[in-house]
Amino acid sequence: xxxxxxxxxxxxxxxxxxxxxxxxxxxxxxxxxxxxxxxxxxxxxxxxxxxxxxxxxxxxxxxxxxxxxxxxxxxxxxxxxxxxxxxxxxxxxxxxxxxxxxxxxxxxxxxxxxxxxxxxxxxxxxxxxxxxxxxxxxxxxxxxxxxxxxxxxxxxxxxxxxxxxxxxxxxxxxxxxxxxxxxxxxxxxxxxxxxxxxxxxxxxxxxxxxxxxxxxxxxxxxxxxxxxxxxxxxxxxxxxxxxxxxxxxxxxxxxxxxxxxxxxxxxxxxxxxxxxxxxxxxxxxxxxxxxxxxxxxxxxxxxxxxxxxxxxxxxxxxxxxxxxxxxxx
Numbered sequence: 001x002x003x004x005x006x007x008x009x010x011x012x013x014x015x016x017x018x019x020x021x022x023x024x025x026x027x028x029x030x031x032x033x034x035x036x037x038x039x040x041x042x043x044x045x046x047x048x049x050x051x052x053x054x055x056x057x058x059x060x061x062x063x064x065x066x067x068x069x070x071x072x073x074x075x076x077x078x079x080x081x082x083x084x085x086x087x088x089x090x091x092x093x094x095x096x097x098x099x100x101x102x103x104x105x106x107x108x109x110x111x112x113x114x115x116x117x118x119x120x121x122x123x124x125x126x127x128x129x130x131x132x133x134x135x136x137x138x139x140x141x142x143x144x145x146x147x148x149x150x151x152x153x154x155x156x157x158x159x160x161x162x163x164x165x166x167x168x169x170x171x172x173x174x175x176x177x178x179x180x181x182x183x184x185x186x187x188x189x190x191x192x193x194x195x196x197x198x199x200x201x202x203x204x205x206x207x208x209x210x211x212x213x214x215x216x217x218x219x220x221x222x223x224x225x226x227x228x229x230x231x232x233x234x235x236x237x238x239x240x241x242x243x244x245x246x247x248x249x250x251x252x253x254x255x256x257x258x259x260x261x262x263x264x265x266x267x268x269x270x271x272x273x274x275x276x277x278x279x280x281x282x283x284x285x286x287x288x289x290x291x292x293x294x295x296x297x298x299x300x301x302x303x304x305x306x307x308x309x310x311x312x313x314x315x316x317x318x319x320x321x322x323x324x325x326x327x328x329x
Contacts, residue, residue: 025097025115025140029057029074036060036069040321041081041095042271042309047088050311051107052321053080059093061107066311066319066328074101074110079143086149092171094144094157102171113171116140119163126176146191148199150213158189158201166216181209181218188228195234196254202229202241210255221255233272233279240295242269242281250295263289264300275312282307282320288329303329 032038040054050062052069057077060069078097085091085107093101098116103109120136135142142160149155155171158164162183165174183189187204194200194213201209201218206226209218223229229243239255242248246265249258263269267285274280281289281298284306289298307322318329 024077027077029077035071037325039323043311043321044083046085046106053083053093055079065313082146084147090152094147096143097140148192158192160188162186191231195239202232204228230270271309280310
């Protein structure tokens with residue numbers, strides 16, 4: 001076989017592959033009866049409704065406290081990582097490729113508000129420097145990892161390499177806060193949640209940032225730990241942060257002091273929720289940690305699948321999401 005023939009054959013194969021390629025940002029999520037058992041990353045309440053998001057743009061809703069689930073249409077097939085609702089109707093989901101989705105009817109219908117291409121353009125417009133230009137040049141390759149909205153208008157999304165954007169009009173426009181975080185190493189930002197009158201961001205390498213709500217001036221909080229933090233949660237009195245190897249730390253004073261809480265877990269803690277008088281933390285090993293004493297001690301249960309998120313129903317049952325879909329416990 002000649003060299004020219006090989007080159008021609010390779011060009012033909014590559015050309016065919018390019019012709020068949022479809023960007024996940026332009027391809028709606030596949031509607032499938034298997035969505036309920038496919039990987040899911042996060043779950044949230046939309047009033048009495050439950051909304052779960054996950055791989056390939058899958059979004060599912062339940063109106064019977066997690067007993068049954070319905071997949072809803074989504075305009076992209078990017079993997080989704082987090083979901084947050086301001087009230088029973090208005091919610092947002094984020095994920096890979098810099099995607100931000102919004103709903104105004106409790107999760108029945110979703111529209112794209114931003115993707116990584118637009119995020120890069122906004123970075124380049126806001127910061128006239130080489131680093132901002134690089135974000136635009138690299139395209140939609142960076143994920144958003146968490147989202148939080150205070151109300152229908154004011155919200156934040158955070159993600160890889162110090163990505164952070166804010167909206168004050170419900171997501172119709174976004175502005176980057178790249179220069180408002182003391183994160184010179186551009187560590188990943190994994191989670192954003194309020195506690196008291198403060199807004200906290202947990203991230204890679206023991207990074208914990210906080211700002212007064214609305215001030216958007218994020219300063220580092222000193223922790224007795226330098227491993228990655230994947231989440232945080234507050235009951236209005238105490239704040240906890242958690243991450244690699246079962247590490248969980250509790251602060252009774254919004255970050256001024258910390259104590260380590262023994263979890264008897266050695267895998268990563270990746271998701272949490274507050275229920276009716278108790279806190280729930282899930283681990284990638286399948287462990288479920290429950291606390292009813294303000295995060296001071298935890299009871300450990302083991303479930304038969306790696307977990308990513310948890311929510312509590314009105315009758316105090318637990319709805320868990322993970323790599324095998326959704327389980328009602």
